[in-house]
Amino acid sequence: MKILQVIPHLGSGGAERFVVDLSNELIKHGHEVVLLTFYDLEGKYGFYKNDINKSVKHISIHKSIGFSLKSVWQIIDIVQREKPDIIHSHVNSLQYTILPQLFMAKGVHTVHNEAHLEASGRLEVGLRKFVFKHNLIQPVTISQESHDSFLSFYGKEAVLINNGRTVDSNIVISNEVKKEISSYKKSEQTRVIIQLARFQSQKNIPMMARVTNRLYREGFDFALLFIGSTENKPIVDEVKSVMPPCAHILGERNNPLEYLKEADAFALSSLFEGMPISLLEALAVGAVPVCTPVGGIPNAVIDGENGFLSTDNKEASYYEAMKRFLETDMMTLNLMSQKTKQSFAPYSMEECAEKYLRLYNNLLKTKYEKF
CATH class of the missing domain: 3.40.50.2000 (Glycogen Phosphorylase B;)
Known part of the structure; x- marks a missing residue:
């Protein structure tokens, strides 16, 4: 054919x-x-x-x-x-x-x-x-x-x-990526969160920045890494104006799976979606999703089992979802990560x-x- x-x-x-x-x-x-x-x-x-x-x-x-x-x-x-x-x-x-x-x-x-x-x-x-x-x-x-x-x-x-x-199940994380991510961590307990998305209106990244700024001020130990195209300068500038000191805009990366595999969570704050490929990549490598419940996301992510879903795409509910992730102990998150990987099979x-x-x-x- x-x-x-x-x-x-x-x-x-x-x-x-x-x-x-x-x-x-x-x-x-x-x-x-x-x-x-x-x-x-x-x-x-x-x-x-x-x-x-x-x-x-x-x-x-x-x-x-x-x-x-x-x-x-x-x-x-x-x-x-x-x-x-x-x-x-x-x-x-x-x-x-x-x-x-x-x-x-x-x-x-x-x-x-x-x-x-x-x-x-x-x-x-x-x-x-x-x-x-x-x-x-x-x-x-x-x-x-x-x-x-x-x-x-x-x-x-x-x-x-x-x-x-x-997705290659045997992805090897380079020493460069490990070293880079480690440089963003304040301590061994710092949780690494990856937002893998272009800076565009659909992805609602300024809301992510505001939510994480609030959580940072409340004393949570995490690093937030934005990976994706930064061509939309007005959105980038807005994000920079409200994001916490623990957040970093990395721009595009041709090896995002390495970053996701090294991270604790994958975050997506979209207003609407189809079925985001970035979510499927996160599932494949076990990065626990923390997402808004839009598009096909609720088909793949079950709140409290293989990830965290907000009740809607509003800021207050996304804050609660992110807070639940940060308050969950690592043993539970490791078990969720295994379920996350298992969720990838249909995709x-x-x-x-x-x-x-x-x-x-x-x-x-x-x-x-x-x-």
Whole structure:
């Protein structure tokens, strides 16, 4: 089977990490994969480019910022040349792939966030509603909550395939990472918390900074490390103005799993989510999650068993969740960490890719209704 995966770029983000992992896993299953990006994999758009399996063929259409009708025809030319069986689009690439998905191959589109938030503008929303309503392109959601949002927004069912992540169970933490994290600790009892997320409104990082500042002033011994893109300067400046002295902004890291494995907890203060890849990474290495209960997070984290969930995404309840983590003894946290690792099983990329392959095969055996 030949599969064309389409995503605008491979910057540091959950959907981008997912597409690279899925492409690599499909190669392992003996399939041919072409990864099409709109932008060249340079600078911020190529964060994951070195993680692509060498057997994955990468094509860029060298697109510039903004809508481009020329890009639609470029993609059609690429599809005519590559002749894929499946065109699998992600995030906001669907408006560029609709024509070849309708007329040149079977189309799949994964919705990586809440349905009403992923589509932007009347034209894109209208196109999506049309193709999904008439079963012309197969939508996929990544958690029960994202599925429910899709049903509510489009009035149509979608296939639900849990998000997946490839994680090496034998990750070795480098001496450099150990030394760096140790430098942030005040004592042997200092608990290390990692917030792995881009500085963007969705992640609500200023709230995290305010909550931890309050806990720091109350005398709790912890270090908070922010890992992720810091391009949004206004949010970075706001975080800096309210974060406690024990918090440190590290920026992007190409080895976040090492930091998570060395940490005691993974924190996420999001206002909304699909199924965050960073959470799956935390589960895989046993970093106990302390999260807001948004998107697919409550499907993976059971409060008090394998992590801590706030009752909502408000500051007061997130403060209580973080405080519960800091007040829990280390023996209990170590047991929770083991349960955290066990929770990762349904979210492995191996299982995720097998479900996508079954979907691809089913689509190739059937024909969409004509319109």
